[in-house]
Amino acid sequence: MKLIRTPDEMQEMSAQWRKKGDSIGFVPTMGALHEGHRSLIQRARRENRKVVVSIFVNPLQFGPAEDFTRYPRPFYQDRRMCDASFVDALYRPDPERVYPDGFATTVEVGGLSSLLDGEFRPGHFKGVATVVLKLFQQVRPDRAYFGEKDFQQLTIIRRMTRDLDLGIDVVPCPTVRERDGLALSSRNVYLSPQERSAAPKFHQGLDAGAAEAKKSRAKPKDVLAAARKVVARIPGVSIDYLRLVDADSLADAERLRGRLRLLGAIRLGRTRLIDNIPVICKD
Numbered sequence: 001m002k003l004i005r006t007p008d009e010m011q012e013m014s015a016q017w018r019k020k021g022d023s024i025g026f027v028p029t030m031g032a033l034h035e036g037h038r039s040l041i042q043r044a045r046r047e048n049r050k051v052v053v054s055i056f057v058n059p060l061q062f063g064p065a066e067d068f069t070r071y072p073r074p075f076y077q078d079r080r081m082c083d084a085s086f087v088d089a090l091y092r093p094d095p096e097r098v099y100p101d102g103f104a105t106t107v108e109v110g111g112l113s114s115l116l117d118g119e120f121r122p123g124h125f126k127g128v129a130t131v132v133l134k135l136f137q138q139v140r141p142d143r144a145y146f147g148e149k150d151f152q153q154l155t156i157i158r159r160m161t162r163d164l165d166l167g168i169d170v171v172p173c174p175t176v177r178e179r180d181g182l183a184l185s186s187r188n189v190y191l192s193p194q195e196r197s198a199a200p201k202f203h204q205g206l207d208a209g210a211a212e213a214k215k216s217r218a219k220p221k222d223v224l225a226a227a228r229k230v231v232a233r234i235p236g237v238s239i240d241y242l243r244l245v246d247a248d249s250l251a252d253a254e255r256l257r258g259r260l261r262l263l264g265a266i267r268l269g270r271t272r273l274i275d276n277i278p279v280i281c282k283d
């Protein structure tokens, strides 16, 4: 596995592969890799001749009071996982190379970026879209793999890719969970033992909402009430939001019809968790 540290080197490597006709699959991450990331890498491995994983804790997507400095960075462990998963190149650029002095251009996906998590993390999705577009330009992949765990992020990247004619196939990958239902996240390490044991109730609440949607005459507000009832019982929880939305526009669902998604964000102590599930309606 090749370790790449600069955008120039990455572009050169990618150009060589493309010249030979090799397809490139790309998995962008912030590191602290777990089985969720591994599932994306394995899918990329199956579908492409070359696989690139990036590890970049992107300063642009963290707010001033967020966890940028304490975000876990277990690089040697991550490198081992990539090696064992037959990754061709691990791309780990320095922030100064990604954002050199004078850097001034950002990308904003209108509308979608200000909803849901965007209301609680102003500027977050601008940071995400900007870094993903830059990484796409550096890696020039045929396919890029994103987890449904970050459903709003996936939706925004898909829209950006379409709006800017990037010609990259954005591949959504299902959320990998612990046996008790908690979605795997690099941030789960922040949870105290008590918080960790209560955390699966978040997913149980979403499940309760989805179950409600299958009942005849159920309305969106019943789905949300059923989810909230379970999630609100988590000791010490603070709910940022629980919303039932259209899976494409992310607009609040007015009826139980079409492709819907139940999404939420909660705080447990100092840790913020997000999760979401599809909602299948009765008709």
Ligand code: AMP
Pocket (backbone or CB within 6 Å): 028, 029, 030, 031, 035, 036, 037, 039, 040, 145, 146, 147, 148, 149, 150, 173, 174, 175, 176, 177, 183, 184, 185, 186
């Ligand atoms: P991150 O390192 O948190 O930025 O995540 C990198 C990629 O892994 C994103 O596309 C995430 O959606 C995806 N990912 C994170 N957690 C999971 C999970 N539990 N299951 C599937 N994909 C995930």
